Amino acid sequence: MGKISRNNLPVNLNLNVRGLIQSSTLAINEKSQELIKKGYQVYKFGLGQSPFPVPEPVVEALRQNAHQKDYLNVRGLLQLREAIAGFNLRTQKIETRPEDILIGPGSKELIFILQLVYYGDLIIPTPSWVSYFPQARIIGRHVHWVPTRADEGYRLTPEKLDMICRSDPNRPRVVILNYPSNPTGCSYPIDKLKQLAMVARKYNIVLVSDEIYGMIHHQGQHVSIARYYPEGTIISSGLSKWCGAGGWRLGTFIFPKELYWLRDAMAIVASETYTSTSAPIQYAAVTAFEGGEFIDDYLDKSRRILRYLAKMLRNQLESSNISVPMPNGGFYLFPDFSYYREKLAAKGILTSMEMCDVILRETGVAMLPGIDFGHQPEELLARMAYVDFDGRNALESVSGFYADKKLTEDFIRQDCPNLWFGVQKLIDWFKAL
Ligand code: PMP
Numbered sequence: 001m002g003k004i005s006r007n008n009l010p011v012n013l014n015l016n017v018r019g020l021i022q023s024s025t026l027a028i029n030e031k032s033q034e035l036i037k038k039g040y041q042v043y044k045f046g047l048g049q050s051p052f053p054v055p056e057p058v059v060e061a062l063r064q065n066a067h068q069k070d071y072l073n074v075r076g077l078l079q080l081r082e083a084i085a086g087f088n089l090r091t092q093k094i095e096t097r098p099e100d101i102l103i104g105p106g107s108k109e110l111i112f113i114l115q116l117v118y119y120g121d122l123i124i125p126t127p128s129w130v131s132y133f134p135q136a137r138i139i140g141r142h143v144h145w146v147p148t149r150a151d152e153g154y155r156l157t158p159e160k161l162d163m164i165c166r167s168d169p170n171r172p173r174v175v176i177l178n179y180p181s182n183p184t185g186c187s188y189p190i191d192k193l194k195q196l197a198m199v200a201r202k203y204n205i206v207l208v209s210d211e212i213y214g215m216i217h218h219q220g221q222h223v224s225i226a227r228y229y230p231e232g233t234i235i236s237s238g239l240s241k242w243c244g245a246g247g248w249r250l251g252t253f254i255f256p257k258e259l260y261w262l263r264d265a266m267a268i269v270a271s272e273t274y275t276s277t278s279a280p281i282q283y284a285a286v287t288a289f290e291g292g293e294f295i296d297d298y299l300d301k302s303r304r305i306l307r308y309l310a311k312m313l314r315n316q317l318e319s320s321n322i323s324v325p326m327p328n329g330g331f332y333l334f335p336d337f338s339y340y341r342e343k344l345a346a347k348g349i350l351t352s353m354e355m356c357d358v359i360l361r362e363t364g365v366a367m368l369p370g371i372d373f374g375h376q377p378e379e380l381l382a383r384m385a386y387v388d389f390d391g392r393n394a395l396e397s398v399s400g401f402y403a404d405k406k407l408t409e410d411f412i413r414q415d416c417p418n419l420w421f422g423v424q425k426l427i428d429w430f431k432a433l
């Protein structure tokens with residue numbers, strides 16, 4: 001017999017949803033907040049959200065548009081789509097028309113709806129962001145995980161992609177390529193993008209290029225694969241990461257003409273579900289995408305801070321035998337703790353999940369285990385989002401004291417103490433095993 005709910009109604013969940021639990025990124029955040037409320041010191045390397053404030057002109061635009069009360073066009077405000085087209089041309093040298101663009105309440109929702117309307121397998125490299133797989137499972141799509149190698153920077157290789165497609169070349173497939181990557185921060189060199197594009201073209205793959213961290217490539221050198229496979233690439237992005245606005249919930253999909261049938265199908269689902277994205281947020285986003293000196297300066301400074309933090313924190317970990325691929329962008333590190341495998345096993349810790357649980361309990365360092373990103377349970381990997389600092393304060397420091405000085409360890413100790421001391425705590429814990 002099935003379960004009975006509190007009001008005696010039988011619990012009849014759709015089989016695709018049964019057994020799923022809350023998304024790990026949100027769960028670790030809630031768990032960390034609870035521990036903090038109880039008085040524990042927590043170093044929040046769990047949830048990945050921008051530490052920086054939304055740029056002031058964009059916040060001001062939101063204030064000015066609080067009165068916008070009407071439902072908007074399901075595909076998004078035209079003025080915003082024009083601004084995004086301009087942004088795309090300036091930053092990526094990609095010609096985009098307003099009609100190529102679909103605005104949604106977060107790119108997460110758009111990725112879900114795409115999987116809903118497109119009939120085909122989902123191919124995702126491991127490791128990859130926590131939500132692609134559960135979304136596919138909710139919809140009932142077949143997922144093909146493609147393991148990648150640490151010594152290749154956890155990048156999907158063109159050869160592997162070709163191998164998967166070769167056996168059934170005409171099968172409909174969606175590949176999600178996310179770079180700079182969540183959870184590794186790694187990006188792709190241009191020659192690899194070109195080779196991946198050739199394989200995608202050979203098999204008519206629908207390529208979702210998740211470039212949500214593109215604008216926070218640490219050198220400002222993000223290149224979209226849409227340049228090399230324009231006819232089959234959907235660029236997924238939004239305001240959440242580069243504009244510090246995760247909670248505003250605004251995501252964007254950019255389609256080539258050849259995939260307008262997908263855009264239209266998605267718009268139908270959107271019209272029957274979320275209707276349109278919040279009007280004041282869309283009006284405010286126009287200011288963000290129109291850009292200008294203020295935004296350029298904000299991005300330069302954000303990148304400078306993230307680049308420095310990645311380098312310093314990675315050095316700390318590596319000098320304690322914890323290997324970490326060097327990130328090219330975003331705000332994640334993906335350390336491998338397998339050097340300590342035997343000592344962990346002696347304590348009864350055999351999986352990444354057990355390791356992260358014990359570390360949180362014994363040190364207050366909150367991380368997400370590698371299993372959440374598609375790795376095997378026994379691979380001793382975890383993701384650290386290095387965002388637990390006051391971004392406003394850090395931006396002020398690099399505009400003031402550090403404006404023409406190199407960033408030093410003092411910057412991390414003073415402006416990002418939870419990152420510095422959190423990593424020290426973690427290292428001390430492993431050394432004491
Ligand atoms: N893709 C990746 C790789 C992410 O890390 C996130 C996290 N928010 C998203 C998509 C979804 O972002 P949003 O819904 O805020 O646009």
Ligand code: GLU
Nearest residue numbers: 025046047048049108182
């Ligand atoms: N993308 C962020 C992360 O990976 C959090 C937001 C989310 O998962 O929706 O931590």
